[in-house]
Amino acid sequence: MNGHCTGKVRDSAATVHLKRETSRKEAEDESRLPALETAYRSILRELGEDTDREGLLRTPLRAAKAMQFLTKGYHETIYDILNDAIFDEDHDEMVIVKDIDMFSLCEHHLVPFFGRVHIGYIPNKKVVGLSKLASLGLSYPHRLTKQIAMGISEALQPKGVAVVIEAAHMCMVMRGVQKMNSRTVTSTMLGIYLEDPKTREEFLTLIR
Ligand SMILES: [Zn+2]
Incomplete structure (x- = not known):
């Protein structure tokens, strides 16, 4: 939704440095x-x-x-994940990005879990492109929601961040613990989403 806003793109020195890191990683x-x-x-x-x-x-x-390949999310940083582009934007209304596809490997069993990520934040003069989250390495949904929330928080210093992941865990589905179509929901709320129940409610309603 906000991936196409027309702010000024900031290409950070950090991004260039991280690209160099990436090619070193490939050789390794x-x-x-x-x-x-x-x-x-x-x-x-x-x-x-x-x-x-x-x-x-x-x-x-x-x-x-x-x-x-499946664990390369490990070596990618939140800046890669955030589409390399942070924009200056002067508004402070809630930004919501819904239904970002994600897949990852459960760090307990090395079996995939996959689903969708929903992100909300209240900008503080900076917004970010968030269209492609894709592969996120070895992890676990709860840790992922936290990593994403912390990453956005670090990159944008927003007034608050909310991250919800709805995921199907193949390790549970295949062992019959979870049904094929059911989803486990995990969330991390920071800042105003944590402090203000109304803002949190608004976010949860908007992603429904
Ligand atoms: Zn597992």
Whole structure:
């Protein structure tokens, strides 16, 4: 909703620095692939699989690459997640960004959980593009809501931030603990959302 506002874009030195960090990280990932591949081959064998059968020949390498990709949210910072763009805007009405798709790996079982993030904040002269949240690495919904809220808080110094995640946990769905279509809801409220029940209510109504 607010991803397209026409404020002045600020390209921070921090962003440039973080991009350099990212390419260093890529080289490091590459150098770790052989060890990861060996580890996955060993996991498959311990699970009773024949790793020489055709379908599994390249699986350890593929799994290693996939896992690096799926956990890369770990190396990304909130500034990447926030779309690299912070805008100056002179209003202080609640900004709501609803239904941002997210996926992550449950840090307890390494099984995916996925769902949607809803974010609300009351700006303090700064707003941010929040369209693509996507992959967020190893985590857990409660920790994620906190990380996102803290990140926005740090980047924008708003008067308050509210983050709600509705997620389906495959580890619970597959074990029958959670139904396929049910969602676990977690939230973090900071600043005015914590202090003022009315603001919190307004946010919760608007994301419904
Ligand atoms: Zn789990």
